[in-house]
């Protein structure tokens with residue numbers, strides 16, 4: 001852990017080669033989180049010493065042919081890590097400088113803000129694809145980060161997101177739809193916007209024109225049609241300007257037509273230094289907010305999810321131990337480890 005001049009702690013996971021979460025690393029994380037709380041750090045940023053992996057998730061070796069007592073301690077320590085991180089009163093952010101599968105994604109989604117390096121990295125909860133049901137609190141971390149429906153699809157498909165996919169979900173128009181619609185409106189030529197007053201005056205003028213005075217339905221319709229045709233660009237422009245203003249007011253980032261940002265990650269960065277800087281900027285947003293009020297508000301906001309695990313802790317542990325001790329799961333772990341080894345030797 002390194003604390004900078006602003007009082008922000010940067011905690012670097014350093015367990016080569018892939019920061020897989022074994023008992024020792026989880027215990028070290030828990031001690032560090034306690035220190036950050038004790039030192040009253042302004043906030044904490046989690047990152048990795050590896051240039052390509054944030055964390056490979058749970059260390060499979062802890063679950064393969066395990067010692068029963070150690071296996072139980074391992075799971076309880078993982079629960080502790082999540083309770084401390086997800087429930088931390090201080091601001092937390094993850095500078096995700098590489099792959100973040102399964103438990104790696106759990107760490108990232110337990111933080112309040114995520115900046116991921118652009119590149120061929122992936123992030124997600126892939127448990128279902130491995131034939132495992134992710135425990136409720138692991139699912140809750142994702143559900144707390146992205147919209148419920150997207151979380152359900154991601155969890156049931158074991159989806160691993162590319163960085164671009166993680167940053168923003170496409171609307172149902174999708175990429176093809178957006179392409180069919182032509183270049184993004186915001187990048188296209190812009191008409192000088194007119195104020196609503198100008199538009200209203202123009203409409204009134206049109207309604208009082210001689211054509212309108214004739215008072216026949218068809219002529220009125222023609223007049224309206226003419227107005228709509230001649231003013232369509234202005235009308236569309238004004239609608240867009242109004243929409244953009246509303247989106248800005250609501251802090252919705254619409255960078256391109258056909259897409260909206262919902263975000264398993266909040267931002268991307270070119271390198272680790274930039275990712276850490278962006279995380280610091282997020283933490284500094286709270287500079288003028290009383291820290292007690294901020295921390296308590298966050299904990300109340302997360303209380304329901306935290307309480308669920310606290311209430312069901314023993315049952316959750318038993319479920320894990322029963323699962324891992326199944327001969328079928330041990331067989332799968334053996335195959336999975338062999339597959340990982342084979343891949344790494346290529």
Ligand SMILES: CCCCCCCCCCCC/C=C/CC(=O)SCCNC(=O)CCNC(=O)[C@H](O)C(C)(C)COP(=O)(O)OP(=O)(O)OC[C@H]1O[C@@H](n2cnc3c(N)ncnc32)[C@H](O)[C@@H]1OP(=O)(O)O
Pocket residue numbers: 017018020052053055056057058059060061063099101102103104126127130131132133134135320323324329332333336337340341342343344345
């Ligand atoms: C069927 C298996 C399921 C396992 C769980 C069953 C038990 C039930 C538990 C229920 C709880 C549910 C919660 C689960 C959450 C988890 O976190 S489970 C762990 C899931 N993690 C993964 O699937 C990631 C696997 N790793 C990778 O995909 C890649 O390693 C990587 C993309 C992270 C990095 O790739 P690369 O940089 O190319 O490194 P590699 O060459 O692949 O690996 C180097 C080295 O590390 C070993 N290794 C990788 N991951 C793990 C790991 N999670 N645990 C232990 N060891 C790992 C890999 O074998 C290589 O070792 P050697 O150098 O060959 O010795």
